[in-house]
Amino acid sequence: MTRSLVIGGNGFIGSHLADKLTSMGRDVTVFDRFSHGIQNYNSRNVRQRVGDFLNVDDLRNAVKGQDEVFHFLSVTTPATAHSDPLLDIRVNTGQSVELFSACASAGVGMLYFASTGGAIYGENSAPKVSEHNPTSPKSPYAISKLSLEHYLEYFRLTRDLDYRIFRISNPYGPRQNPIKPQGLIPIVLRQILEGNPIQKFGDGSMIRDYIYVSDLVDMISTTLNVPSNHRVYNVGSGVGKSINEVLATVRQVTGSDLSIEYRPSPPTYVRRVVLDTTRFHSDFGAFQAISLDEGVARTWQSIRESAKAR
The missing domain is CATH 3.40.50.720 (NAD(P)-binding Rossmann-like Domain)
Structure with a gap:
């Protein structure tokens, strides 16, 4: 073993x-x-x-x-x-x-x-x-x-x-600490659950995988x-999503209107990163990742269940 x-x-x-x-x-x-x-x-x-x-x-x-x-x-x-x-x-x-x-x-x-x-x-x-x-x-x-x-x-x-x-x-997903300043999706979902405004850096066009x-x-x-x-x-998923697209998904999944506070983008932020996973799939086989909609829905359910358990 x-x-x-x-x-x-x-x-x-x-x-x-x-x-x-x-x-x-x-x-x-x-x-x-x-x-x-x-x-x-x-x-x-x-x-x-x-x-x-x-x-x-x-x-x-x-x-x-x-x-x-x-x-x-x-x-x-x-x-x-x-x-x-x-x-x-x-x-x-x-x-x-x-x-x-x-x-x-x-x-x-x-x-x-x-x-x-x-x-x-x-x-x-x-x-x-x-x-x-x-x-x-x-x-x-x-x-x-x-x-x-x-x-x-x-x-x-x-x-x-x-x-x-x-x-x-x-x-992103369950068990990600929404208190830490890392991870857009859990942070936004936690802010919605607590009724707090969401901080949005830049114009929302920054793209991530x-x-x-x-x-x-x-x-x-x-x-x-x-x-x-x-x-x-x-x-990675090999699919790029902008901050604006992520927030739209979050709005759809949670059914919540988002109160947004705008902040300037930090100088170290990269505008666009989408990973090419061709090497991975060539060496280890094809893999189909779940959609962002489904992933956000699962994460939202997990965060709400954790809050109820406290």
Whole structure:
């Protein structure tokens, strides 16, 4: 049985990934702080390893005996990294390198890394960006992700640590923390539920590629134990939606009139990012993602149920 460690496995994507890996028959361990005593994943057959990503000894102990490690934790968000780039370097870049080193020393067979497809390419005139497009990150968050991609190649060349990188678009869905300043869809839905105005940055024409979290982990799971000639993959829906289109969908799903407060777009915002997932589908097969309407409806239902449970 494959022993799988999910770093950040109690978080948004990590908890869904832990559930998926367990359903595939893997021996799953979740590494997280569990700071609020809440378990976000549903699977019972999961080992909890309480630890701090900023503690090197915790990382070294966690990776021992693991066949594969999924690095799906980020201590900062794009907003906090923008506010304090040095903090992002210390706690994300530095500690991730510590994790890579620990994995190499422990003989981990494969490391899977959650990078960013929504920001790593920067401004690009192409209708869709592929892995062949140049990377030109504008934000500290994306700069850190690209740096870590290069560090993974360094550890492969020098210490035989194999890896696969997922450049993920804009994931959304249940378990995403709407309190954090990241994720347009859950933030907007939470504001509607609480009767608060929605902050809209710019004129609403900014386009992103949104992928529902269950589709995301299903796509990732299809790559496991499948050999390929590539180590970097775009993972997204391949469909671009503007902020205005997302808000129209939210309005339709919730049946709510939106009270909007307009804000200027931050200087690090990229106008358009839609991922070309041709490489992924060529190597791992076709995948049909659910529509934005359906994904928003499921997310809205989950947020309302969570609010009632409090």
